[in-house]
Amino acid sequence: MDSDLTYLCHIRDAIEKIERYIAQTDYEAFCTNDMMIDAVVRELEIIGEAAKHLSDVFVSQHGDVPWHRIKAMRNVLIHEYFGVVLKVVWDTCRSNLPILKGFIQRVLADQP
Known part of the structure; x- marks a missing residue:
């Protein structure tokens, strides 16, 4: 579980970076800012x-989190970078990451 907690902290930290990067922008501005796109995609x-x-134990214990989709998005960003759809990236950041962050915060708060 210790390594799981470490990886959850990495995920939380990446989400918080993305939140800072996009906090003061909208979709249109995001799409025209290559540096912001690169930073968000990297996180x-x-x-x-x-x-x-x-x-595997942690993932199966928390099957309500779409781990497969999270990993699949990483694969698309890494291997199919030419086909990245910015609207999907934006919607993921605005809609899905806050939910994932809340889950991670709850798991981390439950640790001694």
């Missing part, structure tokens, strides 16, 4: 990579 890759390293 999403880190989230997916950390999720890949979570133990």
Whole structure:
């Protein structure tokens, strides 16, 4: 479980970076800012990579989290970078990451 907690902290930290990056912008501005796109995509890759390293036990205990989709997004960002759809990236950041962050905060808060 200790390594799972470490990876969850990595995911939380990446989410918090993304939140800071996009806090004062909208979708249109995001799409025209290559540096912001690169930074957000990199943190999403880190989230997916950390999720890949979570133990099978942890993943099965928390099957309500779409771990497969998180890892699949990382694979698309890494291997199919030319096909990345910015609307999907944006919607993920605005809609899905806050939910994932809340889950991680609850898990971490339950630790001694």
